[in-house]
Amino acid sequence: MNGELTSEDLTILAALEALAAGDGTPGSSPRPPLPPRPQDADDTAEMLARLYTEALGLVPYELDPVAPSPAARDRLMSAIAGEETRPSPAAEPARVVAPPSPARPTTQEMRVQRPTLTGAAAVRRRPSRWPLALAASLVLALLGVSGWLYLQVDQERRTIARLRQDLDVERSRAAGAQAQARQLQARSLDMRQKFALVTSPAVEVSSMRPMGRPPLQPAARGVLFVAPDHQHWYLSLQGLQPAAGGKVYKLWFVADQGPVGVSAFPAQSGVPIELSSQEMPTGTKAAMITLETDPFAATPSGPEVLRAGAVSPIS
């Protein structure tokens, strides 16, 4: 299986492995590792990774929606407003007790009591004030302790959230390192396979030459190596200039049923490009590279830049 993987396949597998490792948040984690690819094909590879990420993001829309309870939204909004998410009913009576109403008798009570207050009675009633003052003090102290505890809990909650974020970051780093190791292994395997192909005594070789009058890319050239099984191939390109206007180059194999799109790729001045795969359409008679506006075009629509002129031995 590994031998047949294209850059696109590796992009998909890297995205899925990153998901399996818990690196599922593209906006808040290091960039997911990209698979081995032709040099400086970052734009195409990142675009592919983005497309597959968005495809994965659409998967849960298959599920029937489930409405959260109204209380859930209220709790969320309270939490972000820094309020208690669930006010404790037990705290309510404490606030009722706090202003001790007996300490302030009503006007009617005062009218009733005042004529009966004698000196001895007043002396007897005086001690009854301090338990109320003590109760009020205790209530205030309890409120103070409650507030302090709330602040402590809130601080602990923030610490836990921060530690959880740190854990997420570390997990993402570990996943990134693992994926990078896998990427290096895959790249090494890929290079060994290419080397085996180009050094094979039975390999068939076809040169790719500039097309157009005058040629669109006179300095561009390429060599296509095809294994005896007519499936495994390797293409080396040089001298392709960067495509202007957001266009990309696209490789096509011309088979019995017509041109078959293989891969779209960008070019950078002075940087060679390598493409390979272990699949080639049956009956391939030629290969060509065109300049396309849509990298996903099913048929070539842009001008032809390079063509493998004599590829009859390929199929």
Next chain:
Amino acid sequence: MNSIPPTSSPESPSDGALLRQVADRQPEALGALYNRYASTLLALAKRILGSAADAEELLQEVFLHVWNHASRYDPARSSVSTWLVLVTRSRAIDRLRTRKVVERTHESSAQRDPVRHASPGGAEAVFLHERRERVQRELSKLPPEQRQVLEMAFYEGLSQSEIAARADLPLGTVKTRTLLAMKKLRNALRDEIRQLL
């Protein structure tokens, strides 16, 4: 029929605009994002965790994460919708692994908890309905064996090796099925994806 993405709905701000407001600590923006995506994210969390109560708790956690880390969102990497989905999925699977209740995912929670259908209303409701229908239709076209590996990877967070072990299949077969499923899905949902880009 063309669908109306939330990012271009005339009567409501785009997802990106809302997230920027959240980063500026505007609670009403978070409330708007919640109204827009909570029912989808809750369905996802419930699908993974198998419990409505756990899912609702996780949903709270996800939106608190959004509130505290909205500035970390990178629009070059994914749409807001996908970011929210992947944050929810990642946290749900973390929770699942922590509790070691993987087997619970095989039980349908639909019978245990009544499903409440949410409808955000207006153009967003139309858009979400169309998106749901399209995704359901395209996923149902996948061969069962391809859909199985895709669901195991997405909803259970299993690696390709773990899927191979669980399904008793060669690793190469699992990779082939996964790649085919992903490519079909990407091609089938091309229009939806373009609206997210």
